[in-house]
Amino acid sequence: MDVFDILDRLVAFPSVAGKPNGDIAGWIEAYLAKHTTQVTLLPGPEGDRSNLFATIGPCDVPGYILSGHMDVVPASEPQWSSSPFALRKEGERLYGRGTTDMKGFLAAVLAAVPALAALRLARPIHFAFSYDEEVGCRGVPHLIARLPELCAQPLGVIVGEPSGLRAVRSHKGKAAARLIINGRSGHSSRPDLGLNAIHAMAGALSAVVSEAERLTNGPFDPDFEPPYSSLQAGVIAGGHQVNIIPDTCTLDLEARAVPGVDPASLLAPVKARAEALAAQGFRVEWKPMSAYPALSLPQDAALAALLRELTGEVPLAAVSYGTEAGLYQDAGLDAIICGPGDIDRAHKPDEYILTNELAACQRLIGALGARCAA
Incomplete structure (x- = not known):
């Protein structure tokens, strides 16, 4: 199968995040098994989703991981020109949900498997495909x-998120949470008998605004725009109608932190402000939604030098979006971002990748294979 056939199959799986992924993970496992690749499905605690790890070459020798995710965001936007889960070619563009983020990278990796397997690699190339x-x-x-049970300590991890195939050394960390304040309902004519959850949320929202302003004072990292950490309220909801005391109010908030700052710590003042409401009779729930650490690979790292050699370009210092690379680095592995496509096309109707972007990614993987065979 060539890269276009593989991408066609991958896009056809509606592997939306948070849903079972047995179909796509099983298909990839079967494909890799045909090429005598060492492949392992790793079920997650949810019971209906799995990661996948595979190796070409010796497992007991340090090598490189090519990392990507199998899931995609939903494709419910009405502006799609065709079915989002059916690959459509129009000139050099290949349309479909996940083509850029990031099934295009997965397809390029899988299409390279026969050639990599024929090289008899001295250093292994591993594939780490995740869910959610x-x-x-x-x-x-x-x-x-x-x-640790699957391979020797890798030399580095290349996360194939769309970067125009330009390596990227850094991104901010992120933490997001949902705050739910439960009060007591009643008629609006008797506010003394109820507990207004929206009014109570005002204090927590004020804490978000003041903390966001404080963060503009630093610490700073000039590689980023903006060069400081940030905090924002993204979604707020509460109430039923104007003459009913609202008994519930919900706030979704997120923090994005420059390297060296724990993103979860930026949410702590808001959490503390909200939890103090318990003394007034409110019930407060704090539900973490997501978290990942920042990525910060030194400019002189061996992995950065390798990607400079493979791509012919100096790695970019930073990007604004986040990836799994920070989690690999947090586990003690050097990690860098480098993948085909443009992040600005992701999470939009008529997402697409270019045929020449896939071809360039295949050449990059081939060059990595040549290095590992040397």
Whole structure:
């Protein structure tokens, strides 16, 4: 199968994050098994989703991981010009959900398997394909925990998120949470008999605004735009109608932290402000939604030098979006971002990747294979 046939099959799996992924993981497992690749499905604690890890070459020698996720965001937007889960070619564009983020990378990796297997690699190339990346990198921690039993300590991890095939050394970390304040309902004419959850949320929302302003004072990292950490309220909901005391109010908030700052710590002042409401009779729930650490690979790292050699370009210092790379680095592995496509096409109707972007990614993987065979 060539890269286009493989991408066609991958896009056809509606592997939306948070849903069972046995179909796509099983298909990839079967494909790899045909090429005598060492492949292992790693079920997650959910019971209906699995990561996948595979190796070409010797497992007991340090090598490189090509990392990607099998899940995609939903494709319910009415603006799609054709079925999002059926690959459509129009000129050099290949349309479909996940073509750029990031089944295009997976297809390029899988299409390279026969050639890599024929090289008899001296250093292994591993494939680490995760689930539920799009809902907070929930699957890959379980895969990372299993790495010591699956392979020797890798030399580095290349995360194939869309970067225009330009390597990227850094991104911010992120933490998101949902705050739910439960009060007591009643008629609006008797506010003394109820507990207004929206009014109570105002204090927590004020804490978000003040903390967001404080973060503009640093610490700073000039590689990023903006060069400081951030905090924002993204979604707020509560109440039924104007003459009813609202008994529930919900706030979704997120923090994005420059390297060296724990993103979860940026949410702590808001959590503390909300939990203090318990003394007034409110019931407060704090539900973490997602978290991943920042990525910060030194400019002089061997992995950065390798990607500079393979791509012919100096790695970019940073990007604004986040990836699983920070989790690999947090586990003690050097990691870098480098994949085909443009992140600006992701999570939109008529997402697409270009045929020449897939071809360039295949050449990059082939060059990595040549290095590992030397």
